[in-house]
Amino acid sequence: MTKIFETPLYPYERSPDQDATTPVRHKVVVIGAGPVGLAAAIDLAQHGIPVVVVDENDKVSHGSRAICFSKRMLEISDRLGIGDRLVEKGVTWNKGRVFNGEDEAYAFDLLPETGHKRPAFINLQQYYLEEYLVDRVRELQAEGAEIELRGGNKVSAIGTHETHVSLEIDTVEGSYNIETEWVIPCDGAGSPTRKMLGCDFGGRVFEDNFLIADVIMQADFPTERWFWFDPPFNKGQSALLHKQPDDVWRIDLQLGWDIDREREMQPENVIPRLNAMLGEDVKFDLEWVSVYTFQCRRMEKFRHGRVLFAGDAAHQVSPFGARGANSGLQDTDNLCWKLAAVIKGEAQENLLDTYNDERVEAADENILNSSRSTDFITPKSGISRIFRDAVLDLAEENEFARPLVNSGRLSVPAVHSDSSLNSPETGSFPKRTRPGASAADAPTDDGWLLDRIGDEFAVMTAGFAAPEVPAGVKQIHIANPSEELKTRYMGDAGGVTVLFRPDQHIAARWAAPSAHDITAAIARAKGA
Amino acid sequence: MLNTKANIADHDGFYAQLIEAHEGLDDAQSQALNARLILTLANHIGDNQVLSEAIDLVKSVSE
Numbered sequence: 001m002t003k004i005f006e007t008p009l010y011p012y013e014r015s016p017d018q019d020a021t022t023p024v025r026h027k028v029v030v031i032g033a034g035p036v037g038l039a040a041a042i043d044l045a046q047h048g049i050p051v052v053v054v055d056e057n058d059k060v061s062h063g064s065r066a067i068c069f070s071k072r073m074l075e076i077s078d079r080l081g082i083g084d085r086l087v088e089k090g091v092t093w094n095k096g097r098v099f100n101g102e103d104e105a106y107a108f109d110l111l112p113e114t115g116h117k118r119p120a121f122i123n124l125q126q127y128y129l130e131e132y133l134v135d136r137v138r139e140l141q142a143e144g145a146e147i148e149l150r151g152g153n154k155v156s157a158i159g160t161h162e163t164h165v166s167l168e169i170d171t172v173e174g175s176y177n178i179e180t181e182w183v184i185p186c187d188g189a190g191s192p193t194r195k196m197l198g199c200d201f202g203g204r205v206f207e208d209n210f211l212i213a214d215v216i217m218q219a220d221f222p223t224e225r226w227f228w229f230d231p232p233f234n235k236g237q238s239a240l241l242h243k244q245p246d247d248v249w250r251i252d253l254q255l256g257w258d259i260d261r262e263r264e265m266q267p268e269n270v271i272p273r274l275n276a277m278l279g280e281d282v283k284f285d286l287e288w289v290s291v292y293t294f295q296c297r298r299m300e301k302f303r304h305g306r307v308l309f310a311g312d313a314a315h316q317v318s319p320f321g322a323r324g325a326n327s328g329l330q331d332t333d334n335l336c337w338k339l340a341a342v343i344k345g346e347a348q349e350n351l352l353d354t355y356n357d358e359r360v361e362a363a364d365e366n367i368l369n370s371s372r373s374t375d376f377i378t379p380k381s382g383i384s385r386i387f388r389d390a391v392l393d394l395a396e397e398n399e400f401a402r403p404l405v406n407s408g409r410l411s412v413p414a415v416h417s418d419s420s421l422n423s424p425e426t427g428s429f430p431k432r433t434r435p436g437a438s439a440a441d442a443p444t445d446d447g448w449l450l451d452r453i454g455d456e457f458a459v460m461t462a463g464f465a466a467p468e469v470p471a472g473v474k475q476i477h478i479a480n481p482s483e484e485l486k487t488r489y490m491g492d493a494g495g496v497t498v499l500f501r502p503d504q505h506i507a508a509r510w511a512a513p514s515a516h517d518i519t520a521a522i523a524r525a526k527g528a
Numbered sequence: 529m530l531n532t533k534a535n536i537a538d539h540d541g542f543y544a545q546l547i548e549a550h551e552g553l554d555d556a557q558s559q560a561l562n563a564r565l566i567l568t569l570a571n572h573i574g575d576n577q578v579l580s581e582a583i584d585l586v587k588s589v590s591e
C-alpha cells in the first residue's frame with residue numbers, strides 16, 4: 001500500500017511568475033508547507049488576503065513526527081475548517097499509566113472537564129494533519145480564494161528592503177525572483193531563511209538520543225498512554241507507548257548519549273528492542289524509525305521587519321508535552337488576524353510587534369515546561385536522579401508525590417496577562433477568563449461558544465441585557481447561560497460582557513460597558 | 529496529622545529550584561545541603577507528631 005507520505009500532493013508546476021520580465025510583487029509569501037505554513041496560508045486566505053506558499057518538497061511530512069494534538073490546537077483547526085476531520089480520524093484517550101521499573105507506579109485519568117466541544121487531546125499522525133490542511137487549501141481555491149501552493153520551489157536567497165522582501169527561488173527549471181510585502185518563514189527547525197538572514201537561535205541541547213518507532217500491530221493494549229521509568233526492557237532509560245489510528249503505535253525508547261545512531265536505526269537492532277518491550281509473540285511491522293536528539297531554543301525576536309517567523313523556525317522544544325506543532329498553530333492563530341488587519345489598513349504595523357511579544361512569552365513557557373520534563377526523564381546529575389527516583393518510589397503509595405512525576409505536561413495555551421492589547425477590567429469575574437486568556441468553550445442555546453465567536457472581533461454578553469455595540473462588530477447575546485458558561489465567565493456576578501479578539505483570546509470584560517468602552521477596547525486590541 | 533495530599537501550588541517550579549540548588553555541588557556538599565534543608569523544613573513544621581509520621585512514612589517506602 002502506498003502511504004500518504006509517499007504521494008506527491010502538490011507537485012511542481014511552472015508559474016507565470018517564472019516568465020515575468022520584472023519580479024512579480026505578492027502580498028504575503030509563506031515559506032514552508034509544514035503544518036504551520038499551511039495553517040498560516042489558510043488563515044490568511046480566510047481573512048481575504050492573497051497568499052503564496054512555497055515548499056522545496058511536494059509531500060506531507062515523512063513518517064509521523066507529531067502525534068498528540070491539544071484541545072486549543074483542535075479549536076484553531078475548527079476555525080480553519082478541518083477540526084471535524086481531525087477528531088473523527090484521531091484517537092481520543094484519557095487514561096495514562098506510569099511504570100517504575102517492573103511495577104506500575106500509578107494510573108491516572110485525565111477526567112476531562114465536560115462542556116467543551118473538543119477533547120483534551122487526540123493522537124493522530126502528523127501526515128494526516130498535513131493532508132487535511134492541503135485538502136482545505138484546495139477547497140478554498142475551488143471557492144475562489146487567492147491561495148497558491150507551489151511545490152518544488154526552494155527559497156535560496158532573501159533580501160529585505162524598506163517596502164518589500166525579495167526572494168530567489170530554485171526549481172527544476174531554474175531560478176526565478178519574486179517580491180512580497182510580507183514573508184512568513186515556516187521552514188522548520190533548520191530554517192534556511194533564519195540562517196540566510198543571520199539570525200540567532202540560542203538554547204539548550206539535551207545530551208540524549210531517543211529511538212522513535214511507529215509500528216503497525218493488532219495488539220490488545222488499551223487506548224492509554226504508558227510511560228516507563230527504568231523498565232526491564234530498557235534498563236536505566238525511559239520508554240513510551242501511545243496509540244494512533246490505523247493500528248499504528250508510537251514507541252519512544254531513550255537510548256542515552258554515547259550511541260551509534262546509524263546502527264541503532266537498523267531494523268536488525270530495532271526489532272529485538274521492540275520484541276523485548278512488546279513480548280516475543282507480538283507480530284508487528286515497522287512503519288517508520290528514526291533517532292532524535294532534542295533541543296530547546298528560540299530566536300530572540302520572531303519579527304524582523306517584514307519577516308515574521310513562525311513554528312519550529314522560530315522556536316524548538318523537546319517533544320515531551322507535545323508543544324511543537326501545537327504551539328506553531330497558536331503562532332499563526334496569533335499572527336494572521338494581525339497581519340490581515342495591517343494589510344487592510346485597519347491597524348498600524350506596530351500591531352505586529354505584539355505578535356512577537358505574545359508568542360515569545362508563549363515560547364518561553366513551552367521551553368520551560370519541556371525542559372523540566374526532559375530534566376525529570378533524563379536527570380542531569382547523580383543527585384537529580386536520586387530525587388527523581390525518590391519521587392517515583394513515593395508516588396506508588398502516596399498521592400502527594402504524583403504531581404511531581406513529570407513525564408510531560410499537557411500543552412495549554414499561554415495567558416498573555418500583560419499584553420498591551422488588553423484593556424483594564426472592571427468588576428470581578430473568574431480568573432480563568434481574564435484578559436489575555438484564550439476563550440474557554442461552553443455550550444450555549446445556539447451551539448458551542450467558540451464556533452459562535454469564529455474569527456472576528458466578537459462581543460459576548462451573558463446574563464445581562466445586551467449592550468450597544470459599535471456598527472460592524474459581531475454581537476453574541478446569551479440570555480440563558482448554561483451552568484458551564486456561568487462558572488467559566490460569570491462566577492458570582494449576575495452577568496458579564498466579554499470582548500474576544502479574532503484569535504479568540506479575551507481582550508476586555510466588563511459588567512456594563514458603554515458603546516464607547518467597547519470601541520476603545522477594540523481600538524486598543526488593534527494596537528492603537 | 530501529616531498531610532499526604534498534594535499541597536504545592538507550583539510543584540514543577542519547586543522541583544526545578546530544588547534541583548538547581550544542587551548544581552555544581554559534589555556528593556558530600558549535596559548531602560549537606562539536603563540535611564540543612566530537612567532541618568530547616570522540620571523547624572517550620574514544628575509539630576513532633578507530624579515529623580514522626582513523616583519519618584515513619586519514608587522508612588516504609590520500598591525502593
Ligand SMILES: Cc1cc2nc3c(=O)[nH]c(=O)nc-3n(C[C@H](O)[C@H](O)[C@H](O)COP(=O)(O)OP(=O)(O)OC[C@H]3O[C@@H](n4cnc5c(N)ncnc54)[C@H](O)[C@@H]3O)c2cc1C
Nearest residue numbers: 032034035036056066067068155187188311312324325326
Ligand atoms: C519525534 C517527534 C515527535 C513530535 N511530537 C509532537 C507532538 O506530539 N505534538 C506536537 O505538537 N508536536 C510534536 N512534534 C513537533 C512537530 O513535528 C513540529 O513542531 C512541526 O512539524 C513543526 O511544523 P513547522 O511547519 O513549523 O515545520 P516543518 O514541519 O519542519 O515544516 C517545514 C517545511 O519547510 C520546508 N522548507 C524548508 N526549507 C525550505 C526552503 N529553503 N524553501 C522552501 N521550503 C522549505 C520543508 O520542506 C518543510 O515542508 C514532534 C516532533 C518530533 C521530531
